[in-house]
Amino acid sequence: MGLFSTLIFQAFSAIRSLISWYLATLEQIYPISAQLMCKSVRRIYNYKTSGKVEYDEFYLKKSKPIIDEIDKVLAQHYGFTDEELDFIITYDIKYRMGRDYDDNEP
Numbered sequence: 001m002g003l004f005s006t007l008i009f010q011a012f013s014a015i016r017s018l019i020s021w022y023l024a025t026l027e028q029i030y031p032i033s034a035q036l037m038c039k040s041v042r043r044i045y046n047y048k049t050s051g052k053v054e055y056d057e058f059y060l061k062k063s064k065p066i067i068d069e070i071d072k073v074l075a076q077h078y079g080f081t082d083e084e085l086d087f088i089i090t091y092d093i094k095y096r097m098g099r100d101y102d103d104n105e106p
Contacts, residue, residue, distance in 0.1 A: 028073045036066045061097055 040056040047053060060067070068089050075085040 025073065025077055029070060032066055032069045032073070036063050036070070039063050039066070064097065 036058065037056070039062045040058050042054065043057050044052065044054045071085065071088050075088065080088070
């Protein structure tokens with residue numbers, strides 16, 4: 001096998017590994033994101049200038065545990081430490097959860 005053939009084989013092998021990892025990650029995230037979508041509310045507005053605008057509205061108070069699960073999967077992918085994951089999960093939590101949020105709540 002020549003050098004060029006070896007390089008092509010190695011490139012395809014790396015791509016195959018990346019695709020396998022990507023599919024495994026999607027298999028983990030899909031059920032979690034489906035739960036998140038169940039808690040969203042579809043909004044539809046009609047504007048004179050831009051026409052029909054349709055989007056899903058998410059409420060963090062209802063979805064925080066689900067988002068935390070997504071964060072855990074992504075942290076594993078990016079190789080974050082436990083401290084980095086904790087920072088992401090608790091970042092600006094009082095703002096996101098509302099003024100009445102208590103750190104000691106389960």
